[in-house]
Structures are given as C-alpha cells and as structure tokens.
Amino acid sequence: MSWRAIAFALAVLAALVFPAVAGTYSVKLLQEILIWGVFAMSLDVLMGYAGMVSFGHSAFFGVGGYVAALALTQWGAGTVTGLVVPAAAAAVAAVVIGYFSIRVSGVYFIMLTLAFSQMFYAVTFQVAWLGAEDGIVGVPRPVILGVDLATPGAFHVYVIGVAAAATLLLAGIVRSPFGHVLRGIHDNEGRMQSIGYAVHRYKLLAFVIAGTVAGVAGALYTQFAGSITPEAFLWRTSGEALLMVIIGGTGTLGGALLGAAAFILLQSFVSSYTERWMLLLGATFILFVLFAPGGIVGALRGRIGLRA
Amino acid sequence: MLLSDLLAQALNGLSYGVLLFLLSVGLTLIFGMLDVVNLAHGSFYMLGAYAGLATIAVTGNFWLALLAAPLAVGLVGALMERTVLRPLYRRPPLDQVLLTFGFIYVFEDVVKWIWGGSIRSIPPPDIFARSVNLFGGAFPSYRLFVIVFGLVVAVLLWLLIERTRLGAVIRAGVYDAEMTSGMGINIHRVFTGVFAFGAALGGLSGVIAGPIQSAQPPMGATILVPALIVVVVGGLGSLKGSLVGSLLIGQAEVWGKVWLPGVSMAMIYLVMAAVVLLRPQGLFGRPLK
Numbered sequence: 001m002s003w004r005a006i007a008f009a010l011a012v013l014a015a016l017v018f019p020a021v022a023g024t025y026s027v028k029l030l031q032e033i034l035i036w037g038v039f040a041m042s043l044d045v046l047m048g049y050a051g052m053v054s055f056g057h058s059a060f061f062g063v064g065g066y067v068a069a070l071a072l073t074q075w076g077a078g079t080v081t082g083l084v085v086p087a088a089a090a091a092v093a094a095v096v097i098g099y100f101s102i103r104v105s106g107v108y109f110i111m112l113t114l115a116f117s118q119m120f121y122a123v124t125f126q127v128a129w130l131g132a133e134d135g136i137v138g139v140p141r142p143v144i145l146g147v148d149l150a151t152p153g154a155f156h157v158y159v160i161g162v163a164a165a166a167t168l169l170l171a172g173i174v175r176s177p178f179g180h181v182l183r184g185i186h187d188n189e190g191r192m193q194s195i196g197y198a199v200h201r202y203k204l205l206a207f208v209i210a211g212t213v214a215g216v217a218g219a220l221y222t223q224f225a226g227s228i229t230p231e232a233f234l235w236r237t238s239g240e241a242l243l244m245v246i247i248g249g250t251g252t253l254g255g256a257l258l259g260a261a262a263f264i265l266l267q268s269f270v271s272s273y274t275e276r277w278m279l280l281l282g283a284t285f286i287l288f289v290l291f292a293p294g295g296i297v298g299a300l301r302g303r304i305g306l307r308a
Numbered sequence: 309m310l311l312s313d314l315l316a317q318a319l320n321g322l323s324y325g326v327l328l329f330l331l332s333v334g335l336t337l338i339f340g341m342l343d344v345v346n347l348a349h350g351s352f353y354m355l356g357a358y359a360g361l362a363t364i365a366v367t368g369n370f371w372l373a374l375l376a377a378p379l380a381v382g383l384v385g386a387l388m389e390r391t392v393l394r395p396l397y398r399r400p401p402l403d404q405v406l407l408t409f410g411f412i413y414v415f416e417d418v419v420k421w422i423w424g425g426s427i428r429s430i431p432p433p434d435i436f437a438r439s440v441n442l443f444g445g446a447f448p449s450y451r452l453f454v455i456v457f458g459l460v461v462a463v464l465l466w467l468l469i470e471r472t473r474l475g476a477v478i479r480a481g482v483y484d485a486e487m488t489s490g491m492g493i494n495i496h497r498v499f500t501g502v503f504a505f506g507a508a509l510g511g512l513s514g515v516i517a518g519p520i521q522s523a524q525p526p527m528g529a530t531i532l533v534p535a536l537i538v539v540v541v542g543g544l545g546s547l548k549g550s551l552v553g554s555l556l557i558g559q560a561e562v563w564g565k566v567w568l569p570g571v572s573m574a575m576i577y578l579v580m581a582a583v584v585l586l587r588p589q590g591l592f593g594r595p596l597k
Contacts, residue, residue: 282413
C-alpha cells in the first residue's frame, strides 16, 4: 500500500469519527469543507491537469444544486433524485457549454465560461417556477439504501462516502492514460494534435467529467443547506472554487481539498472577528498569485522536498 | 407597439450601448497592449461612480466629477500596473488574469468600507435634469447627452489612435511590443500609460452611468459580464469591434425586455452564443490560432 492510500484511508476514518469528538458546528464545517472540496477538485482537473482555466464552473454546481432541489421536492427523495439526476443534468449542461467554449482557449475560454455561468444566474433569477431570486427552499434530504439522511449521523457518513468516491474517481482519472493525455494537451496542445490525438474530444470529455462532479457537489450542497438560490451560479461561487484551487496548489487534487479546508476555516474564523472578509479574501488571492503560484502544496514541496 | 415607442426603445438601447462602449473600449485597449483581460475593469467603473459621488458631495458640480473621477481611477490603474501587474509579465498570462480577479474583491470591499453598502445615485447635471419631447413621448434628455458624449469620445479615440504619434506608438506596441521597444520606445511607460488610460475610461463610464443606474458596491462585478460579452462579440483587442459589439448588445438588452419578458436577461447571452458559433474570434477579432 502506498503512503497515499494509507493517508487517504486515515483521513476517511478520521472524518467518520469526527462527530464523536467535536460539536455540531465543527461537524457542519467539516461537511462544508468536503462538499466544497469535491467542487474545487473537479475544477482542478480542468485547470491543473487539462490547463483549461474556467471562470464559470459555478454553472455546474448550480445546475446540480437546482436539479437536486427540483427532483427531491417533486419526484420523491431517493438516490436517483438526490444524486443521479442532478449529475446527469450537470453533464448535459457541460456538453452544451463545453461545445461552445472549447472552440476557443485562454482568455476567450475564461470569458465564455464566465458569461455562460452568468446566463444561468440571469435565468434562475427571473424564472418564477424556479423561485426566482428566493430560490428553492425546504428541500428534503433523500432516503438512500433505506437510510433516512434526515438523521445528522447518517448524513455525515453519506457526505464522506460521496466525497471519498468522487476523490477516488478523479484521482483514478488523472492517473489514467486519459489523464496523461490531458497533461500532454496542457503542456503542448499543438504537439498532441500532430501526434494524432483528437484534442477537442479530450478537452470536451474533461470538461464534462469536471462539470458532472461539480454537479454532484452542488446536489450535496442543496441537501446540506436544504435550499438553493441563484447565488449558487454567481461568479463568486466560481471565484471561491478558483481561490481554493490556487491556495491549495493547482494540479494536485489533495491541494484543492486542502485549499477548501483553508478557505472554509478561514472564513468561519475571520467572519466572527471582522466584516472585512472579502478584502482579506482578495488580498489572500493576490498574495498567493504573486508570491506562491504553486499554492500551499507547491510551497511545501519546495520546503521539505515532497515529491509530486 | 407604436412607432414612437419603438424609436424610444431603440434610443434607450443606444444610450446603454454607448455606455458599454465607454467601458469595453478600455478593456479591449488594455488587452490589445498588455495581453491581459482585466477582470477588475468593472471595479474601475464602480470606483469611477464613487469618486464621482465624492466629487459632487464636495463641489456639487457634475462636470467636475466627470473630470476628477477618471483622473483618480487612472491613478489607481497606474499604481496597480506598476506595483503588482508588472512583476507578472514574465509569467503565463493567466496569472495576470487571476491577479485582476483578486482585485474585484478588494475594490468592492474597500468601497463598502468607505461608503457603506447602500444604494446611491448621482443626480444628472441641471441642464439635463428634464425630459424632452421626442416622437410624441417624454425622453430623458440626459440619455441623449450620453449618446452624443459617447459618440464624441469614440471619434476622439479614433483620432488619437489613428492620427497622432502617440497612437502610432500604441499601435506599434499592440502589433509587436518587443520590436517597438527595440526601436527606442520605452514600452514599459507605454504599458503603464495604456493601463491607466483604460482604467480612466472605466472610471469615466462609471460617472456617466451614475445618473442612469444607481451606484452600489456590487455594480462593478455586475457590469463586468456585459462588458466581457461585448468584447467576445466584437472581438478582443479591436476598437471597432468594441463599438459595434456595444451597440449590438445595447439593442439586444432592450429588445430582450420587449420580446422575451420573463427571461429578458438571457437575450444578450443568446447573441453571444450565436456569434461564437459562427465566428469564434468575434466580429472584428483577429482569427484565433
């Protein structure tokens, strides 16, 4: 067993027993970290591995969240409505947005993805049967494999289970031959094209995988909060995921998770002392880009010689 | 719908389009020169509106605000380029985009800190405070002023870029910065100047928008999206594209409200999607590699 697998198993175990030693608030923070961690990891697959920096990843988080809210309230609360349908919807959204967006790259890709995510914001903000600006509230938690997730303990295990599964899936993908092709595209798209890879198809698939997992994160978030609002689509949501990836270190899934933890903990800590959370957030962002572009993981690697 | 209503709507679209032009032309100028998509450009617009408010609070004069606010915002832009953007020119261009993204948060919160989060509005100057009779209906005269003002700025910009020595230097820098620097031009000074000038245009548009759209801290992030859509539609780095894209998006916004009530906000995105599908580089953009 590699040290990676051991660390992963230990982390899952620690998360599972966490409620035994911590209060309700801390447990909720941990769940929030895991949900945002899944979202940030999905963005990192796109950014750090395929080299496609998206400023509109909130589109899929929001679609997953909204479809989960609709399905759980309208069609009954089960596995299909809680996870499968939202993931599928996010995948469809990713195919459509991806079809348009991967035609361009670099700054154009940034602008297009940002604009598309704001289109969802605009539509959900206006459409009455989606609750307009109030969103959808009172979303029940599903019953999965006969277990009612309305119980806090069961929900905790469920969040850990989904987050662990998403982590393993994404880790498997970036280590697979497919993941290596993505890294090749990141390093030199023209060369990969010349070698004979259908670069566009790979990029679209990466976009859809990242979008689907982001949709799962959104669905989890709806079940966590019991509601979803158009804010989920807002550029801020994409920006926060981006910040998590950058703080943690792009191109390392563990870094994205670490970044999510740092972000959520800092947010809960700072907002109890000052109202200037956004200022601090922006300044952190700027300082990391200027002085630590490799994020926490990059800085650690430099210090203690941790290997990639 | 009466013909007079149609004309009034078209004029509304034109005034919004002209406003978008003042904003997006700075964005496109900065990109053309520095290869940076300045995501904090909406923040310059917001800073302009608040600097305008502050000037009016002290002097009570709108015209003074129209002069002071762009200067102040231009100074902020110059400082930003000198201190944080310049060290990143050797890095991949995305790092600079990320950096400007961080500034959206910083500027918005600083403004909230100083002026609070409430909605304010800039009163229009006295001579444009009334409506005029147009096509048998009342039309705010300030909007007519915005249209004329924006078109005058467009002409002046065109003259500056195409007919002056400074414009020639800028065009040369856009074409090949390294070669221009080899010809003995201090390209770094040009970079700072263009960034400051683009920021000042953003600030200017903020003051101009003040009497039409109310000022509040999130306004910068909100206006950024239509401005980006304009440059996607018109073609990044093209002044002509910025003008045509702005006027097109201005009309799309207004007619969306007429034709698609309920989902009107989606209209401009539909226009964008159509353009991207047919011409990924935008209407006047250079072909993508």
